Amino acid sequence: MRIIGLTGGMGMGKSTAAAAFRRAGIPVFDADATVHQLQARGGRAIPAIEAAFPGTIRGGVVDRAALRQAVLGNPGALTRLEHILHPMVEAEERAFVARARRAGKPAVVLDIPLLFETKGDRRVDTVVVVSAPLAIQIHRIGLRRRMSKADVAAVIARQMPDREKRKRADVVIQTGLSRAHTLRALRRFIGTLRP
Numbered sequence: 001m002r003i004i005g006l007t008g009g010m011g012m013g014k015s016t017a018a019a020a021f022r023r024a025g026i027p028v029f030d031a032d033a034t035v036h037q038l039q040a041r042g043g044r045a046i047p048a049i050e051a052a053f054p055g056t057i058r059g060g061v062v063d064r065a066a067l068r069q070a071v072l073g074n075p076g077a078l079t080r081l082e083h084i085l086h087p088m089v090e091a092e093e094r095a096f097v098a099r100a101r102r103a104g105k106p107a108v109v110l111d112i113p114l115l116f117e118t119k120g121d122r123r124v125d126t127v128v129v130v131s132a133p134l135a136i137q138i139h140r141i142g143l144r145r146r147m148s149k150a151d152v153a154a155v156i157a158r159q160m161p162d163r164e165k166r167k168r169a170d171v172v173i174q175t176g177l178s179r180a181h182t183l184r185a186l187r188r189f190i191g192t193l194r195p
């Protein structure tokens with residue numbers, strides 16, 4: 001089974017690319033969504049987050065805005081949060097890969113924003129990086145997310161620079177042009193996966 005890592009900075013187009021893989025019948029593991037599940041009602045991460053960041057759990061679920069406030073711009077706190085979450089995300093990822101293997105899937109995609117930062121690139125066969133110029137990245141984040149400019153800058157600063165990701169990629173998908181252009185490039189890559 002071919003394991004493809006999909007990564008790229010915030011707003012670079014990971015979710016758009018992941019949707020194209022899903023449409024082609026390739027199962028996608030979504031690390032951001034896994035974090036959300038771990039923090040939602042009954043989520044496994046809630047007790048540890050409550051202990052480390054008192055006041056960020058409201059009504060039994062993580063108040064993400066409050067947690068963001070507690071960790072962004074505070075690298076030590078963000079590292080503590082990552083140490084709680086990343087082992088749980090990796091356990092979910094391993095279970096996902098094992099299920100796909102048992103089901104005889106020819107390929108899977110791991111959509112992981114921090115793929116390189118967490119050394120996840122060692123666990124995949126091919127790394128696909130989605131990339132667009134910084135100005136377009138910031139514009140797209142602004143369209144979609146209710147995050148302050150300072151929060152956006154803090155997240156981008158935390159992530160490996162785009163040029164470094166491109167250097168380490170096996171395949172770079174440009175998302176700075178039209179959506180049609182991006183989808184064509186993805187279809188070309190997906191075509192190379194057929195046995």
Ligand SMILES: CC(C)(COP(=O)(O)OP(=O)(O)OC[C@H]1O[C@@H](n2cnc3c(N)ncnc32)[C@H](O)[C@@H]1O)[C@@H](O)C(=O)NCCC(=O)NCCS
Nearest residue numbers: 010011031032035064067068081082085113114155158159
């Ligand atoms: C800080 C939190 C509470 C903010 O939640 P919120 O709903 O506001 O944002 P969301 O999760 O959608 O993330 C926004 C963007 O920031 C990126 N991001 C999230 N956490 C991190 C991080 N630790 N380092 C770099 N980028 C990150 C995401 O990939 C996404 O592009 C949340 O992102 C979180 O719990 N992060 C820690 C877990 C983590 O490292 N996630 C990254 C993927 S494994």
Ligand SMILES: Nc1ncnc2c1ncn2[C@@H]1O[C@H](COP(=O)(O)OP(=O)(O)OP(=O)(O)O)[C@@H](O)[C@H]1O
Nearest residue numbers: 010011012013014015016140144175177178179182
């Ligand atoms: N090739 C493209 N052309 C035009 N717009 C695009 C393209 N790719 C993505 N977008 C737009 O850019 C925004 C960000 O894309 P997407 O949600 O796929 O990024 P992401 O990397 O998953 O972001 P995040 O890490 O913040 O979740 C979306 O509003 C999407 O519609």
